Amino acid sequence: MKNFAYVRANSVEDAISRTTNDRQAMFIAGGTNLVDRLKVFLDEPSQLVDVSRLEMKQIERTNEGGLKIGALVTNTDLANHIEVRRNYPLLSRAILAGASQQIRNMATVGGNLMQRTRCPYYYDTAFPCNKRQLNTGCPAATGINRIHAILGASESCVAVNPSDMSVAMAALDATVEVQGMQGKREIPLIDFHRLPGNTPDRDTNLEPGELITAVILPPLSFAKSGVYLKLRDRASYAFALVSVATALEVAGEQIKNARVALGGVAHKPWRAMEAEEFLIGKAANNKSNFEQAAEIALKDAKTLAHNGFKVELSKRAIRRALTVSAQGGGIV
Amino acid sequence: MNQVIGKSVNRKDGRAKVTGQATYGAEHQIPNLVHGYLVTATIANGSIRNIDTQQAAATPGVIAVFTHKNPPKIFKPTNNWMTSKIYEARLPLSDNKIHYAGQIVGLVVADTFERARDAAHQIKIEYETHSPQINAQKANYQQATSIFGEDMEYLAGEFETGDISVSGAATVEAIYTTETEIHSPMEPHALVAHWDNNDSVTIYEPTQWVKGSQRTYAELCGVPQEQVRIVSPYIGGAFGCKAFPWSHGVLCVAAAREIKRPLKVVVSRRQMTANTGHRSQTEQTIRLAANKDGKLRAIKHIAKSCTSPVEVFPEPCTGITPVIYATPNMHLKQEIAVLNVGTPTFMRAPGENPGMFALESAMDELAWELNIDPVELRLRNETKEHQRTKLPFSAKHFAECLKIGAEKFGWSDRQMQPRSQQQGELLVGWGMAAAAFPALRNRAEAKIRLLPDGIAHVLTSANDVGTGAYTVIAMTAAETLGLPVENIRVELGDSIMPNGGMAGGSQMTATLTPAVLTACQKVLETAKAQNAKEAFANLRESGLTAYEATASSAPGEEGKKFAFNSWGAHFCEVTVDEEIARLRVTRWVSVINIGRVLNSKTAASQIRGGVIMGIGQALMEECHFDPNIGYPVVYDLATYHFPAHADIPRIEVSFVGEPDLNFNPMGARGCGEIGITGVAAAVTNAVYHATGKRIRSLPITPDKLL
Numbered sequence A: 001m002k003n004f005a006y007v008r009a010n011s012v013e014d015a016i017s018r019t020t021n022d023r024q025a026m027f028i029a030g031g032t033n034l035v036d037r038l039k040v041f042l043d044e045p046s047q048l049v050d051v052s053r054l055e056m057k058q059i060e061r062t063n064e065g066g067l068k069i070g071a072l073v074t075n076t077d078l079a080n081h082i083e084v085r086r087n088y089p090l091l092s093r094a095i096l097a098g099a100s101q102q103i104r105n106m107a108t109v110g111g112n113l114m115q116r117t118r119c120p121y122y123y124d125t126a127f128p129c130n131k132r133q134l135n136t137g138c139p140a141a142t143g144i145n146r147i148h149a150i151l152g153a154s155e156s157c158v159a160v161n162p163s164d165m166s167v168a169m170a171a172l173d174a175t176v177e178v179q180g181m182q183g184k185r186e187i188p189l190i191d192f193h194r195l196p197g198n199t200p201d202r203d204t205n206l207e208p209g210e211l212i213t214a215v216i217l218p219p220l221s222f223a224k225s226g227v228y229l230k231l232r233d234r235a236s237y238a239f240a241l242v243s244v245a246t247a248l249e250v251a252g253e254q255i256k257n258a259r260v261a262l263g264g265v266a267h268k269p270w271r272a273m274e275a276e277e278f279l280i281g282k283a284a285n286n287k288s289n290f291e292q293a294a295e296i297a298l299k300d301a302k303t304l305a306h307n308g309f310k311v312e313l314s315k316r317a318i319r320r321a322l323t324v325s326a327q328g329g330g331i332v
Numbered sequence B: 001m002n003q004v005i006g007k008s009v010n011r012k013d014g015r016a017k018v019t020g021q022a023t024y025g026a027e028h029q030i031p032n033l034v035h036g037y038l039v040t041a042t043i044a045n046g047s048i049r050n051i052d053t054q055q056a057a058a059t060p061g062v063i064a065v066f067t068h069k070n071p072p073k074i075f076k077p078t079n080n081w082m083t084s085k086i087y088e089a090r091l092p093l094s095d096n097k098i099h100y101a102g103q104i105v106g107l108v109v110a111d112t113f114e115r116a117r118d119a120a121h122q123i124k125i126e127y128e129t130h131s132p133q134i135n136a137q138k139a140n141y142q143q144a145t146s147i148f149g150e151d152m153e154y155l156a157g158e159f160e161t162g163d164i165s166v167s168g169a170a171t172v173e174a175i176y177t178t179e180t181e182i183h184s185p186m187e188p189h190a191l192v193a194h195w196d197n198n199d200s201v202t203i204y205e206p207t208q209w210v211k212g213s214q215r216t217y218a219e220l221c222g223v224p225q226e227q228v229r230i231v232s233p234y235i236g237g238a239f240g241c242k243a244f245p246w247s248h249g250v251l252c253v254a255a256a257r258e259i260k261r262p263l264k265v266v267v268s269r270r271q272m273t274a275n276t277g278h279r280s281q282t283e284q285t286i287r288l289a290a291n292k293d294g295k296l297r298a299i300k301h302i303a304k305s306c307t308s309p310v311e312v313f314p315e316p317c318t319g320i321t322p323v324i325y326a327t328p329n330m331h332l333k334q335e336i337a338v339l340n341v342g343t344p345t346f347m348r349a350p351g352e353n354p355g356m357f358a359l360e361s362a363m364d365e366l367a368w369e370l371n372i373d374p375v376e377l378r379l380r381n382e383t384k385e386h387q388r389t390k391l392p393f394s395a396k397h398f399a400e401c402l403k404i405g406a407e408k409f410g411w412s413d414r415q416m417q418p419r420s421q422q423q424g425e426l427l428v429g430w431g432m433a434a435a436a437f438p439a440l441r442n443r444a445e446a447k448i449r450l451l452p453d454g455i456a457h458v459l460t461s462a463n464d465v466g467t468g469a470y471t472v473i474a475m476t477a478a479e480t481l482g483l484p485v486e487n488i489r490v491e492l493g494d495s496i497m498p499n500g501g502m503a504g505g506s507q508m509t510a511t512l513t514p515a516v517l518t519a520c521q522k523v524l525e526t527a528k529a530q531n532a533k534e535a536f537a538n539l540r541e542s543g544l545t546a547y548e549a550t551a552s553s554a555p556g557e558e559g560k561k562f563a564f565n566s567w568g569a570h571f572c573e574v575t576v577d578e579e580i581a582r583l584r585v586t587r588w589v590s591v592i593n594i595g596r597v598l599n600s601k602t603a604a605s606q607i608r609g610g611v612i613m614g615i616g617q618a619l620m621e622e623c624h625f626d627p628n629i630g631y632p633v634v635y636d637l638a639t640y641h642f643p644a645h646a647d648i649p650r651i652e653v654s655f656v657g658e659p660d661l662n663f664n665p666m667g668a669r670g671c672g673e674i675g676i677t678g679v680a681a682a683v684t685n686a687v688y689h690a691t692g693k694r695i696r697s698l699p700i701t702p703d704k705l706l
């Protein structure tokens, strides 16, 4: 691998200025994704700017009653945080459904948001890949594409975002706080990741040099109804074939508010807004409403040779998750 | 006798392994060591038009770059079982042809691993590319020869007796498929080759067959056997993929000689998906015809598997079929096709494993067809003799496995109808299948030394692939000498020691422990003693430094009188959450008959390991090859799934039967492979019972349950 410099950033500003001045520089936090990528030549940075010792490890209550989560909070600490477990159980469960305890101990919130796809064609430089190098082609589209996208894919890329945490955060209306040379800005999580279009090389709307500093969760009165359902090829330690995050606000038997987000189906965590809108005002004790919501969420699905099953699997997962949310939430 | 045999004894090597004291192949520290990184082909069919190594050779730290243009000297081996054996007949870098993606096309040697890897990445190859043959369905099948094309007729599979076209009260015919599986041992393929003066070499490499490896490397290097030493004390899993040298090993040893430095080559996980073996995908057609009472009238079993362009390895699925059930009419056939994929090889219960998935699934289908309980159907078709050799089985307790297993599991409570058992929202299914694996034994030698400090030292070249060989050898010596197990020191896995045979085909225990037993008896004779205590007293009196004895043991004429096989039955429960296609295996009972159980703990662990691997095959293991490029699209242990703890229930293992003294003086048959046989069928049979859905294509991933 290409030699690179390793520097420990001594402040957020220091970190930002290094990556702004050197476009080949990269941040490293827990290293659980980046180091793997370095070993197989997916990234060849000039320097690694280690941000892991910076002060972004707090989880604080916001004035609005939500939570502000520092970008360096580990996945383990976030999942186990008492406020998260109490007020955003679906986030806690989504994180615990991912990776392994050892990896979660190292992995950070910022790194998790920035982890790249597990598309096998992206992962091996023996294959051409538009995400690695534009205009080289997408062999996944005509190859083995069982794990690939059914929503929002393009001709140039059919990869999916692998993060569980992001799916929960998408359902929870999270905002990503980032800081660059120009100062801070906030990006709604659902706009943070991108669809591939013809620029699949870009996963997110983070600008070069910008550092994720925090994720902000607004309060959500019905977060306790949250469900995270992850369906995969083995019971643990596998990425989602399909995952669903749901939450429902129910008054009497009527749905007042709904959240539905999907993972494993697109290049970004997929918020099913139209399905949510459909659910508002509907009866929570009528399963056919959930069936219809699932149909709506998947109506634009496009399949490839091997991933057709994901459409039906997603629909069923939505149905089930909503059913459990309607009963007050819990583990599926 | 202090009667330790049969007890539950902790692993002798356990502490060394968990504390990191056990040294594996790549961990041997040698001064001056340099590192090799393999360059592998990115196309699956064609040839190298040009290979540009200039930039790589010029990078800092690079010592040498080998390609087909300047291969290190490799002598052509005779390559047969008796003399030498390599996994792949084509020698590495022998020409510019590419037969499969991941084929080794170069080796870069540098002072550090990272520099070697980096330089390897900088090699530029221009290929002439032909479209690869990857699709097993469209491949061209032919009658298979035997494994490696050698004369092992029983594995070739073609066999016909009686009239296969007969029908009965019930007939089932179906096609069953299994996917390509990768061994995925925890310890990757890796070795260190250390030459001394160009004429003798020490090779630190995990190998299931130390002496075979010694002879093979000797031929490959053109040196006498005594000048090759193989050191392989610990192996982090093999499952059949570490029996002979692969191309990377051949290349490492040859290159080390050329560069005159000790050289280490570690195959990456990614590379291991392509060039160190796999179990071929299979497609099997089974037809069973039976009378109303369930008695089988005919079994047809046609198996197809694939091999690479550079070696012949059919997956011998039909070998076990004539062993299990009696039938007057039988047709067995094995076909093979060449694909542009790496060379398949032995993988835990080669043949028996996919073969029994098909056969035991078909038996379940037949049971439903006839409305006979599947346990009962098997009991009615039991055979006292091998259907091909007509030899009677020795110490066979298959019926007990079935009956005791059914009892332990509570099988009689089963509601017969599919979809009839529920647990809340979950469908519950119970399934069962037979397990069977031949009992093999070979010649082996062991040496015993009684030392003045009261220690008995056992030495043999055989090794422990993680099965518990260290422990059963110590137990055998302890029992025979009348010593505590702690007083036995066992040294394994070094070619300077007596020939201990091969850890493959579940034969190590059966092969080696009789030799240990005989050597112990012999050393007591030498010491003129009844037991070790007397021997040590005599030793001290004599002033000698040690009493020593070497003994060998080998099968005799018994194979002409008996067929030797091990038996078992698996019972399992699955739950299916139908709406979300979530399948869990929730309960497991295995009852196994392997003759005398030497160490109840490690034997049960072997069975459990087999069951776990079988559950992996049933639920998730599959390696797909890109249809256009031909490269596997799994690349590490996160993408090639095998079970995590959460996938595995408690596995209850018990053993039945008596010592099989016709087989060997210990009465012990092997137990490394039988555990995996039948497992996948037990699971799919349970899934059928739960859901009414018959799954004939493994693995049962969620998409197949929708």
Ligand SMILES: Cc1cc2nc3c(=O)[nH]c(=O)nc-3n(C[C@H](O)[C@H](O)[C@H](O)COP(=O)(O)OP(=O)(O)OC[C@H]3O[C@@H](n4cnc5c(N)ncnc54)[C@H](O)[C@@H]3O)c2cc1C
Binding pocket: A026, A027, A028, A029, A030, A031, A032, A033, A034, A035, A036, A051, A071, A075, A097, A098, A099, A100, A103, A106, A107, A108, A109, A110, A111, A112, A113, A114, A115, A162, A163, A164, A165, A210, A211, A212, A213, A237, A238, A239, A240, B638
């Ligand atoms: C075997 C395995 C299984 C896994 N399974 C799952 C799973 O099931 N579900 C799941 O969701 N995840 C899974 N993961 C992924 C895991 O969650 C991520 O690797 C982890 O979250 C990354 O965090 P990190 O801090 O280690 O990131 P790093 O590896 O340090 O960095 C990852 C990327 O983020 C960038 N980055 C890091 N911090 C910042 C920041 N503050 N601002 C801007 N950019 C930043 C880095 O430059 C790099 O590009 C798995 C990982 C492994 C290895």
